[in-house]
Amino acid sequence: MPAAYSYDLRKKVMEALDEGESGETVAKRFKIGKTTLYEWKKRREKTGDFQSKKPGSVGYNHKITDWNAFTEFANEQGGKTQSEMAKLCGNISRQTIHRALKNIGFT
Template identity: 45%
Template sequence: MPAPYSYDLRQKVINAIELDGIPKTEASQVFHVSRNTINLWLQRKEHTGDFLPKPNRPPGHSHQITDWQKFKAFAQEHGHKTSAQMAELWDDDISPRTISRALKKIGFT
């Protein structure tokens, strides 16, 4: 995913449109930013009061197993069962594949 445009550039574009009265199309050409992007910045400013970029999420995804001590105890107790059976017994909605990866991570396989 490309990095968002800098706040400085956003500010220059918005100021050129709002303060200097430059049409959006001209600002788009001068600053090499698409007209659609300018419209999105103006909409964001209208709704939030600023045109800051949306915060980026860190790479990866939220992990379903966060308490590894609890999972190790669970694996000791239910290690003789299949991953599918263990997934059904786990507190949260979790896939058998996630159980398999977690077992491998704790060295239980």
């Protein structure tokens, strides 16, 4: 993935747009893609700034956060299948139960 454009460049580009220069002309002058330019405009309209997004993935929302309680649950329900344990936990998939059991070393 290429590096993000500098904030200084973004600022100059947005100032040129604010002064009335067309998007196509600004994109050519600063050697950026028109799509990039319009993404910055949209981000500024939405958030009030055109700062780059933070790199990397945001991950996923972990369903199991209390590992002591889950370990106790696993010990109590150890004779059940992962699917049965997932149903007992509520809104958790069998795969999540599998990863959690692996995480606590439950076999």
